[in-house]
Amino acid sequence: MAAETKTLSATHSASQEGEDLRQEHLMHDPKPREEMNGMVMEAMQTTSKKYWIALAIFGLGVLILLFGFWGNQIITGMGVTGKRRPVFWALYITTFVFWIGISHAGTFVSAILRVFKAEFRRPFTRAAELMTTFGLAAGALFPLIHLGRVWTFYWMIPYPNARWLWPNFRSPLVWDFLAITTYLLSSTIYLYLPLIPDLAMARDRSTGWRHSIYKLLALNWRGTEAEWHRLRKAINIFAFAIIPVMFSVHTIVSWDFAVSQTVGWHSTIFGPYFIIGAILSGVSAVVMILFIIQSTMKNMKYFIRLEVFDSLGKLVLIFSMAWAYFFFNEYLLHWYGGYQAVRDLLTFHAQGPTAWVWYTMLICNVAIPWLTLWNRKIRRTPLAMFIITTLVNVGMFAERYTIIPLTLGEQRFPFDWGAYSPRLTDISIVIGTFCLFIFLYLLASRLIPLIPVWEVQEGQMAHSTRKLGKGKVTSVAELE
Amino acid sequence: MSAKSVQMVLYPDTHLDQAAETIHRLRQHGIDDRDISVISGVPYSDKILGRPMSWTRIGLIGLAGAVVGFAIATSLNFGTPYLYPIRVGGQPFFPIPTSIVVTFELTMLGLLISTFLGVFIETITPSYGPKGYSPKVSDGHIGVLFSCPTEKMDEVKKGLEDLKPEWVKNPEAKL
Amino acid sequence: MSEKVEAKKWGMVVDLDLCTGCQACVTACAMENNIPYTGEDETAYGRGLHWIRIQRYWKGEYPEVSPTHQPVMCQQCGHAPCEPVCPVYASVHSEEEQINVQVYNRCVGTRYCANNCPYISRTFNWFDYPHPVPESYSLNPDVTVRRRGVMEKCTFCVQRIRHAVDTAQAEGREIEDGEVMTACQQACPTGAIIFGDLSKKESAVSQAARSQRSFRLLEELGTEPKVVYLKGGGNYGG
Numbered sequence: 001m002a003a004e005t006k007t008l009s010a011t012h013s014a015s016q017e018g019e020d021l022r023q024e025h026l027m028h029d030p031k032p033r034e035e036m037n038g039m040v041m042e043a044m045q046t047t048s049k050k051y052w053i054a055l056a057i058f059g060l061g062v063l064i065l066l067f068g069f070w071g072n073q074i075i076t077g078m079g080v081t082g083k084r085r086p087v088f089w090a091l092y093i094t095t096f097v098f099w100i101g102i103s104h105a106g107t108f109v110s111a112i113l114r115v116f117k118a119e120f121r122r123p124f125t126r127a128a129e130l131m132t133t134f135g136l137a138a139g140a141l142f143p144l145i146h147l148g149r150v151w152t153f154y155w156m157i158p159y160p161n162a163r164w165l166w167p168n169f170r171s172p173l174v175w176d177f178l179a180i181t182t183y184l185l186s187s188t189i190y191l192y193l194p195l196i197p198d199l200a201m202a203r204d205r206s207t208g209w210r211h212s213i214y215k216l217l218a219l220n221w222r223g224t225e226a227e228w229h230r231l232r233k234a235i236n237i238f239a240f241a242i243i244p245v246m247f248s249v250h251t252i253v254s255w256d257f258a259v260s261q262t263v264g265w266h267s268t269i270f271g272p273y274f275i276i277g278a279i280l281s282g283v284s285a286v287v288m289i290l291f292i293i294q295s296t297m298k299n300m301k302y303f304i305r306l307e308v309f310d311s312l313g314k315l316v317l318i319f320s321m322a323w324a325y326f327f328f329n330e331y332l333l334h335w336y337g338g339y340q341a342v343r344d345l346l347t348f349h350a351q352g353p354t355a356w357v358w359y360t361m362l363i364c365n366v367a368i369p370w371l372t373l374w375n376r377k378i379r380r381t382p383l384a385m386f387i388i389t390t391l392v393n394v395g396m397f398a399e400r401y402t403i404i405p406l407t408l409g410e411q412r413f414p415f416d417w418g419a420y421s422p423r424l425t426d427i428s429i430v431i432g433t434f435c436l437f438i439f440l441y442l443l444a445s446r447l448i449p450l451i452p453v454w455e456v457q458e459g460q461m462a463h464s465t466r467k468l469g470k471g472k473v474t475s476v477a478e479l480e
Numbered sequence: 481m482s483a484k485s486v487q488m489v490l491y492p493d494t495h496l497d498q499a500a501e502t503i504h505r506l507r508q509h510g511i512d513d514r515d516i517s518v519i520s521g522v523p524y525s526d527k528i529l530g531r532p533m534s535w536t537r538i539g540l541i542g543l544a545g546a547v548v549g550f551a552i553a554t555s556l557n558f559g560t561p562y563l564y565p566i567r568v569g570g571q572p573f574f575p576i577p578t579s580i581v582v583t584f585e586l587t588m589l590g591l592l593i594s595t596f597l598g599v600f601i602e603t604i605t606p607s608y609g610p611k612g613y614s615p616k617v618s619d620g621h622i623g624v625l626f627s628c629p630t631e632k633m634d635e636v637k638k639g640l641e642d643l644k645p646e647w648v649k650n651p652e653a654k655l
Numbered sequence: 656m657s658e659k660v661e662a663k664k665w666g667m668v669v670d671l672d673l674c675t676g677c678q679a680c681v682t683a684c685a686m687e688n689n690i691p692y693t694g695e696d697e698t699a700y701g702r703g704l705h706w707i708r709i710q711r712y713w714k715g716e717y718p719e720v721s722p723t724h725q726p727v728m729c730q731q732c733g734h735a736p737c738e739p740v741c742p743v744y745a746s747v748h749s750e751e752e753q754i755n756v757q758v759y760n761r762c763v764g765t766r767y768c769a770n771n772c773p774y775i776s777r778t779f780n781w782f783d784y785p786h787p788v789p790e791s792y793s794l795n796p797d798v799t800v801r802r803r804g805v806m807e808k809c810t811f812c813v814q815r816i817r818h819a820v821d822t823a824q825a826e827g828r829e830i831e832d833g834e835v836m837t838a839c840q841q842a843c844p845t846g847a848i849i850f851g852d853l854s855k856k857e858s859a860v861s862q863a864a865r866s867q868r869s870f871r872l873l874e875e876l877g878t879e880p881k882v883v884y885l886k887g888g889g890n891y892g893g
Contacts, residue, residue, distance in 0.1 A: 033493065033521055033620025077803040078764070079781030084701035086775045088766035148764015148779065148804025155763055156742045158556055165744065166560035170571060170578045173742040173765055178585040186592040193599065197521070197618070204615035219603050222613045226534040227603070228523040233538045234599045238592065245588050252581065260771040261736050261876055408770060412873060413727075415710035416775040418701045457493075457620070458522050479525065567748040568741070570734035570879075 030460035039299035040449045046298050058439040066432025069425050080425040087420035090405040092146040095430045097400045099139025105282025106132025107246040111239040120311045122459040123303040126452050128286050129191040134440045136184045138433040175252045183249045190238045198449040250278045263341045264407040273326040280319040281396035284389035291386040303451050306380045313379035320369035341412045357398045364395025484627045486610045489645035498643045499622040517609040517625040521618045541598035549590020553583040612651030664753045666853035666881040668863040673847035676724030683842030689798045691784030704778045706809040729776040729809035733879030737768035762805040777808040812837040832858040
């Protein structure tokens with residue numbers, strides 16, 4: 001099969017058509033496995049001075065902004081943040097929702113695109129899965145950070161105790177705990193499983209401490225038929241099972257809000273609305289990460305091509321439209337309902353002193369993607385895509401900020417209204433978790449092969465061109 | 481019983497047909513499918529290599545985990561409130577709708593974790609078939625491992641000559 | 656709801672037509688329940704720990720304006736939205752008193768209950784608030800002093816209810832109507848607050864609750880509050 005591919009592309013490489021195809025698609029531009037291995041290993045082992053400086057800065061950020069300020073908050077009290085009655089949840093939960101949203105990308109890209117056999121996913125599934133794991137790691141800190149008495153956090157975990165008092169399984173926070181635990185564990189495993197053959201590849205090509213780590217993690221992988229069969233089976237189970245888990249995670253996050261009677265939160269559409277928002281911000285974040293990987297790491301321009309940005313740009317556009325649909329659905333019915341407190345809330349969002357947040361959300365989530373992403377040229381300009389997707393994430397952050405502190409500030413009794421403004425601690429800890437995410441990602445980018453080489457090679461083997469009439473068309477063989 | 485030795489031949493992955501042919505010829509030389517093992521850097525289905533279906537119980541292990549998860553969820557939902565009954569929000573002690581959420585999460589957790597444990601356990605469990613490895617496999621080679629009675633070696637070597645395989649010395653060396 | 660016949664159903668009536676907005680109840684509540692003073696700035700920012708607050712609204716167009724006062728405390732809901740959302744059962748329904756209780760030492764500080772309360776009647780200990788001498792001399796030994804990071808709220812002066820119930824039981828008699836007075840009721844100069852057992856038809860609180868002027872806050876939410884407000888057409892009183 002592979003031989004056939006080779007000869008086909010060899011015979012047609014003279015023609016312009018073949019050359020175009022080759023430049024466009026990674027799958028039509030096969031390289032020997034040895035060379036690809038070498039490229040991935042080189043990317044992983046090359047560290048510039050800039051890299052170490054960035055690592056040090058973000059590491060310091062984690063130490064000071066996250067752990068320093070958090071420590072102070074634990075010792076002093078939640079009052080060092082800007083929270084007040086009635087805004088009992090604010091920037092922490094906003095960022096929590098943001099990170100959980102980001103973490104949906106990996107699974108979406110990797111599992112859903114895998115299930116539907118979208119070939120363009122192959123080179124970047126791992127980059128996206130890493131985002132899921134580290135996004136969850138950053139996000140899962142917030143339910144702890146926002147606790148008034150974090151030293152008693154384990155009371156929320158189901159474990160036998162002397163009083164036989166177990167957690168309240170009716171509370172969405174306990175669901176959150178269960179769902180996030182499930183998702184964190186399963187997405188980490190889902191990251192690890194397809195990594196095993198690549199770890200074995202790295203094991204064969206490294207020495208010293210790297211060799212010992214890879215040897216341990218590769219679980220004596222040799223690549224026998226039984227091993228492949230087992231791995232395939234496990235990845236398939238995961239790809240199908242992790243999709244409903246992913247949906248459940250963000251639905252439960254939305255239920256944190258929707259089960260309550262708070263004005264503006266009690267909405268049955270919150271589950272799917274949050275999921276769409278999460279995928280929108282997650283896919284956007286994948287584009288951001290891919291841009292950074294492709295422009296800073298060695299050899300990545302071969303693996304991450306314009307076709308990737310093009311396809312992901314289309315996805316962002318579709319999800320931006322879907323988000324707008326859900327947003328409007330929720331907005332219109334709230335507006336039409338005529339409940340006084342809800343109408344006050346909508347007026348406050350659109351005309352109050354913080355209306356700029358609401359408009360930022362609409363402009364970044366709807367106007368910008370709709371005006372730009374229909375254009376193929378823009379989709380194929382990585383820098384433009386980076387800027388657009390950054391703005392989409394700003395918009396999604398604004399959405400969560402609108403839903404949490406800006407909605408809590410408007411209660412049924414005007415006497416209770418109150419405006420929240422973030423203080424140094426809120427902002428530092430939030431930035432600290434961004435540092436944590438980037439720090440972990442930077443470390444991982446030099447420790448594990450960022451490109452699933454075997455999946456790329458498998459894809460390249462499956463692709464060939466076929467003559468149909470006068471033209472050449474791509475044909476993808478079903479290898480599994 | 482005669483002494484057997486483990487042998488390994490390598491082909492670049494562009495020569496998949498030769499690898500499949502090797503397996504075919506080994507079988508003709510009276511080497512059992514059990515004594516042959518193919519290792520590769522990319523998954524090939526059994527059909528492509530013309531090999532019997534390999535065996536795995538991952539699905540079953542995953543299912544067992546799901547059942548365990550379901551049982552734990554049920555005992556948490558309907559057992560623990562009984563130990564210390566507390567009335568909240570006018571809800572019943574054993575509400576069905578909220579228990580569905582817990583049941584779903586823990587069942588999935590059981591399924592996914594045990595699937596992984598299945599991979600792990602099957603990996604460390606001793607398996608049949610010749611052991612051996614060459615780092616060239618992860619560099620785009622297909623290796624055919626087989627254990628062959630020493631007296632048949634020359635015959636087998638001759639039979640494979642026209643396929644131009646690369647013989648690995650000492651394939652049983654550690655990873 | 657499994658309402659036992661012998662369970663008391665403690666309730667309160669607040670006559671808004673009698674309330675003058677003097678804030679005596681707020682002060683008395685703070686004294687009774689060891690509520691710390693958070694200071695001017697913090698209170699202005701919205702961190703006063705008042706368990707009862709006088710909501711003041713203005714009626715009419717300037718210059719013909721008049722204030723209305725509405726003391727709001729925890730409504731001790733029968734179907735309390737704050738209860739089921741707590742992950743650690745720190746906010747629970749008490750079957751005996753039929754009120755909503757907050758277990759301070761079980762609270763981990765998720766503040767979920769506070770978000771879920773439509774009356775915003777819950778307060779949070781943002782810091783450890785000091786009780787310096789001589790303020791500490793006035794601390795009520797019957798009430799826990801709360802530390803930072805826990806939720807708190809009006810308890811219907813549950814320590815007084817327990818005291819009265821225990822005394823009555825020790826003396827082998829039924830508890831009398833009016834035997835339990837909450838601190839806010841005790842301090843109210845106009846007698847706008849009545850407290851007692853709503854399950855007894857002849858009690859003062861029951862009679863007042865049956866008034867034509869009665870209503871409950873945000874009744875449409877189905878929270879079944881135990882606090883009844885009275886308000887007439889505005890022809891008398893405030």
